[in-house]
Amino acid sequence: xxxxxxxKKQILQRKGxxxxxxxxxxxxxxxxxxxDEKGKEHIFMFGPEGWIVTDYVSPNEPCELYxxxxxxxxxxxxxxxxxxxxxxxxxxKRIRVLQNRVIMLMSATASDRYEHFISTYPNIIQRxxxxxIASYLGITPExxxxxxxxxxxxxx
Amino acid sequence: xxxxxxxKKQILQRKGxxxxxxxxxxxxxxxxxxxDEKGKEHIFMFGPEGWIVTDYVSPNEPCELYxxxxxxxxxxxxxxxxxxxxxxxxxxKRIRVLQNRVIMLMSATASDRYEHFISTYPNIIQRxxxxxIASYLGITPExxxxxxxxxxxxxx
DNA sequence: TATATGCATTAATGTAGATTAAGAAATCTA
DNA sequence: TAGATTTCTTAATCTACATTAATGCATATA
Numbered sequence: 001x002x003x004x005x006x007x008k009k010q011i012l013q014r015k016g017x018x019x020x021x022x023x024x025x026x027x028x029x030x031x032x033x034x035x036d037e038k039g040k041e042h043i044f045m046f047g048p049e050g051w052i053v054t055d056y057v058s059p060n061e062p063c064e065l066y067x068x069x070x071x072x073x074x075x076x077x078x079x080x081x082x083x084x085x086x087x088x089x090x091x092x093k094r095i096r097v098l099q100n101r102v103i104m105l106m107s108a109t110a111s112d113r114y115e116h117f118i119s120t121y122p123n124i125i126q127r128x129x130x131x132x133i134a135s136y137l138g139i140t141p142e143x144x145x146x147x148x149x150x151x152x153x154x155x156x
Numbered sequence: 157x158x159x160x161x162x163x164k165k166q167i168l169q170r171k172g173x174x175x176x177x178x179x180x181x182x183x184x185x186x187x188x189x190x191x192d193e194k195g196k197e198h199i200f201m202f203g204p205e206g207w208i209v210t211d212y213v214s215p216n217e218p219c220e221l222y223x224x225x226x227x228x229x230x231x232x233x234x235x236x237x238x239x240x241x242x243x244x245x246x247x248x249k250r251i252r253v254l255q256n257r258v259i260m261l262m263s264a265t266a267s268d269r270y271e272h273f274i275s276t277y278p279n280i281i282q283r284x285x286x287x288x289i290a291s292y293l294g295i296t297p298e299x300x301x302x303x304x305x306x307x308x309x310x311x312x
Numbered sequence: 313t314a315t316a317t318g319c320a321t322t323a324a325t326g327t328a329g330a331t332t333a334a335g336a337a338a339t340c341t342a
Numbered sequence: 343t344a345g346a347t348t349t350c351t352t353a354a355t356c357t358a359c360a361t362t363a364a365t366g367c368a369t370a371t372a
Contacts, residue, residue, distance in 0.1 A: 036259065036263040036264075038263070040263060042258075042259055044255065044258070056247075056248050056251040056252065056255070057252065058248055064252065064255060064256075065255075088244075088247070089214060091212075091247045091248075091251070092212050092213065092214055092247075094251060095212040095247070095250060095251055095254065096212065098251065098254035098255065098258060099200065099212070099220060099221075101258050102200070102254060102257050102261065103190055103192065103198055105258065105261040105262065105294065106261065106294035107192040107194070107198060109359095110358075110359070111358095129318090129319065129320090130319075130320065131318095131319070131320085138261065138262035139359070139360085140359075140360060140361080141320075141321095142320090142321080142322085142359090142360080142361080142362095143358085143359055143360070144320095145320060145321055145322080146321080146322075146359095147359095148321095149321080265328075265329095266328075266329070285348085285349065285350090286349075287348095287349075287350085295329070295330090296329075296330060296331080297349085297350075297351095298329090298330080298331080298332095298350090298351080298352085299328085299329050299330075301351055301352080302329090302351080302352075302353095303329095304351095305351080305352085313372100314372085315370100315371085315372080316369105316370085316371075316372090317368100317369080317371090318368085318369075318370085319367080319368075319369090320365105320366085320368095321364105321365085321366085321367100322363105322366105323363090324362085324363090325360100325361080325362080326359105326360080326362095327357105327360075327361095328358095328359090328360090329356105329359105330356080330357075331355080331356075331357095332353105332355080332356095333352105333353090333354090333355105334352090334353090335350105335351085336349100336350085336351080336352105337348105337349080337351095338349070339346100339347080339348070339349085340345105340346080340348080341344100341345090341346075341347090342343100342344090342345085
């Protein structure tokens with residue numbers, strides 16, 4: 001149970017790393033993401049205070065995701081092998097989130113996905129740049145920008 | 157451990173059901189899917205022989221997915237509460253599959269997703285109608301059809 | 313303080329895939 | 343066997359979002 005201070009932009013884990021850990025966020029904000037063949041980043045998850053950010057791979061498999069800090073943060077690194085923290089309900093919850101994400105990507109418009117995002121994670125929006133929200137939603141920053149101004153216009 | 161015979165089109169589980177089980181496929185083919193607000197089906201998973209098809213919700217939560225049989229099948233229903241079958245590696249594997257699906261939906265074209273599908277599940281293609289493959293890929297049957305003929309043309 | 317770098321917005325143009333519609337082929341069912 | 347139903351294909355049109363590019367602003371760095 002070691003508490004670690006990390007600075008904004010610090011990378012905790014890279015794709016391909018072995019012996020990856022889980023990171024419990026005490027304060028600050030982490031994210032996990034991939035980089036595709038075209039060099040484009042795709043954000044999987046934002047991890048604010050209280051969340052656990054991890055790449056769900058078995059302890060000794062090479063990991064799939066990058067994890068870095070979006071703000072200066074204090075985190076606790078947890079060994080994946082220590083079984084006391086393997087909470088099956090967390091796994092199930094994560095699967096449901098991912099299932100839901102797949103449904104959203106297949107059936108909802110970018111606009112719907114944005115509405116869903118701001119109602120689910122209202123506190124995240126102020127803390128991360130727009131292009132990262134776009135990356136999470138699976139659209140370009142430009143598309144998000146015009147989507148937002150349409151939204152404003154239609155509300156007033 | 158009860159072995160059940162189910163006929164094609166038989167529904168094993170509906171969204172909202174409580175006390176859902178896991179289904180191990182001995183022979184035949186199952187699928188899990190959702191129906192969105194517009195009434196459109198989205199297939200999550202095809203489950204041929206040897207696979208376990210389940211909705212990853214906690215034993216007593218209402219489930220999210222429909223599960224039905226695409227072929228006459230023989231299956232074994234497994235209680236979720238029986239902890240002997242809770243294999244963490246299976247959960248992790250499922251999460252990775254879903255993670256990968258999210259990446260694919262966000263970064264790959266329909267054509268890339270189709271190529272990926274046929275190389276990952278080559279045996280499924282002959283067994284299910286095209287519109288279900290399309291549903292799995294997140295495109296319309298028409299889009300899949302034209303995509304296939306383009307593919308043929310470019311190969312010969 | 314000046315200059316570079318990152319970020320958000322807007323507009324024009326392009327394109328993947330949706331929608332609609334119609335017809336042919338295959339499969340089911342009476 | 344005949345009609346109904348499901349499946350697949352093709353083609354025309356439409357639209358959501360990508361791409362490209364230009365501009366303004368904020369933040370970082372020398």
